[in-house]
Amino acid sequence: MTSTTRITTPAALEHRTVAVIGYGSQGSAHAKNLRDSGVRVIVGLRPGGPTEAKAKAEGFEVREPAEAVRAADLVAVLVPDMAQPQLYQQQIAPNLKAGACLLFAHGFNVHYGQINPRHDIDVVLVAPKGPGALVRREFEIGRGVPSVYAVHQDQSGEAEAIALAYCAGIGGGRAQPIRTTFKEETETDLFGEQAVLCGGATKLVMAGWETLVEAGYQPEIAYYECLHELKLIVDLLYEGGITQMHRFISETAQYGDLTRGPYVVDEHTRTQMKRVLAEIQDGRFAREWIAEYRAGNPNYRALKQADLEHPIEAVGRKLRAAMPWLQPRGEAPANPPATAASTTASPQAKPAEASA
Ligand SMILES: NC(=O)c1ccc[n+]([C@@H]2O[C@H](COP(=O)([O-])OP(=O)(O)OC[C@H]3O[C@@H](n4cnc5c(N)ncnc54)[C@H](OP(=O)(O)O)[C@@H]3O)[C@@H](O)[C@H]2O)c1
Ligand SMILES: [Mg+2]
Numbered sequence: 001m002t003s004t005t006r007i008t009t010p011a012a013l014e015h016r017t018v019a020v021i022g023y024g025s026q027g028s029a030h031a032k033n034l035r036d037s038g039v040r041v042i043v044g045l046r047p048g049g050p051t052e053a054k055a056k057a058e059g060f061e062v063r064e065p066a067e068a069v070r071a072a073d074l075v076a077v078l079v080p081d082m083a084q085p086q087l088y089q090q091q092i093a094p095n096l097k098a099g100a101c102l103l104f105a106h107g108f109n110v111h112y113g114q115i116n117p118r119h120d121i122d123v124v125l126v127a128p129k130g131p132g133a134l135v136r137r138e139f140e141i142g143r144g145v146p147s148v149y150a151v152h153q154d155q156s157g158e159a160e161a162i163a164l165a166y167c168a169g170i171g172g173g174r175a176q177p178i179r180t181t182f183k184e185e186t187e188t189d190l191f192g193e194q195a196v197l198c199g200g201a202t203k204l205v206m207a208g209w210e211t212l213v214e215a216g217y218q219p220e221i222a223y224y225e226c227l228h229e230l231k232l233i234v235d236l237l238y239e240g241g242i243t244q245m246h247r248f249i250s251e252t253a254q255y256g257d258l259t260r261g262p263y264v265v266d267e268h269t270r271t272q273m274k275r276v277l278a279e280i281q282d283g284r285f286a287r288e289w290i291a292e293y294r295a296g297n298p299n300y301r302a303l304k305q306a307d308l309e310h311p312i313e314a315v316g317r318k319l320r321a322a323m324p325w326l327q328p329r330g331e332a333p334a335n336p337p338a339t340a341a342s343t344t345a346s347p348q349a350k351p352a353e354a355s356a
Contacts, residue, residue: 009038010165010173012158016101018166019044019072021065021087023051025132026105027078030170031060033139037169044068044075044091065091074101074162081106082293085114093118099155101162106189107182110152112286122159123152126166126177127185139171147172148180190280195273202307204264205230209312219315227316 013034020031021044028051035041043055044065055062069075069092077084077092088109096102101122109115110123117123128135130145138145147170149163156162160179167173193199205227212222236245246254279285292300307313320326 012165016073022078144171144174
């Protein structure tokens with residue numbers, strides 16, 4: 001942090017101690033950004049876990065979750081969603097000060113009734129729309145990842161001000177936070193990652209690659225066309241929307257986009273998107289995922305393994321090895337999914353850029 005990018009402590013956090021529980025993707029970024037914004041931060045972690053040493057090495061006061069909660073006026077719950085209900089019941093609920101604020105970065109557990117927060121506290125949501133590493137990087141260069149916020153319970157009368165101060169403290173306030181609800185954030189976040197950002201994009205890439213390879217084209221060329229170049233297009237969309245993309249791609253590409261895109265994303269695709277949304281809205285996806293997690297993730301593990309072993313991955317590894325600029329973030333270890341048991345005892349480390 002340079003003094004030019006340092007921002008003043010957001011007023012509602014000036015006299016509040018923040019306990020950040022979890023020091024993974026979001027937790028480490030929030031803790032560092034809040035500290036650089038002048039907020040008093042302690043980090044709550046189970047002793048001996050893989051991230052405890054990291055938080056200490058990065059200069060934080062680290063306490064066990066229960067102890068960090070007792071000392072805090074605001075508790076940010078930044079452990080994996082599936083680990084939160086037990087953490088809330090065992091460590092947070094019995095130790096949280098009356099009148100304190102409980103903050104989430106995703107509405108899943110409150111919205112689907114896995115956590116029913118005590119009534120004598122504020123409950124808010126501040127959800128940055130980007131991975132933790134980006135939340136930190138953008139903050140350091142004086143920008144911010146857009147965040148949305150919501151208030152579920154306002155016991156103090158200050159819940160909205162606290163949420164906005166937290167947004168400002170992590171840098172998300174620099175990009176006009178949008179007020180939402182726990183329901184809207186949860187349902188749209190899940191839909192985005194399932195239908196478009198993660199599920200939609202990767203399955204589109206794989207199906208495109210398979211189509212070319214099955215038709216006899218070289219797998220390496222198919223990789224460039226269907227995966228590698230996607231970043232160039234996404235960068236244009238990110239910078240200036242569809243208008244910017246049209247400005248930079250060839251006329252031939254534009255005409256192909258406009259006339260052939262609808263072959264792929266057709267009425268069937270839209271019907272399937274509505275099905276994805278319906279399963280989120282009626283709680284079917286949440287119930288399935290919670291049951292899967294409790295059963296030790298057998299299906300999740302098998303599906304993920306199949307993704308990791310897809311032949312596009314072997315081709316990609318070979319091609320990326322010849323692109324040294326991709327190495328620092330490109331080859332994070334491929335972790336098997338955590339299970340209920342492993343997130344309690346020894347969860348997997350994740351790539352820094354894991355998102356959504
Ligand atoms: N990742 C994203 O980009 C993103 C974006 C927006 C919102 N969110 C939301 O942010 C929240 C945190 O997600 P995340 O991806 O940042 O989590 P994460 O990186 O997977 O969290 C890992 C951290 O949680 C701790 N932890 C794991 N299980 C625990 C347990 N049972 N008890 C105590 N600590 C435990 C780990 O400590 P140990 O060292 O002890 O394992 C580690 O410090 C979620 O609600 C998520 O939906 C995430
Ligand atoms: Mg998400």
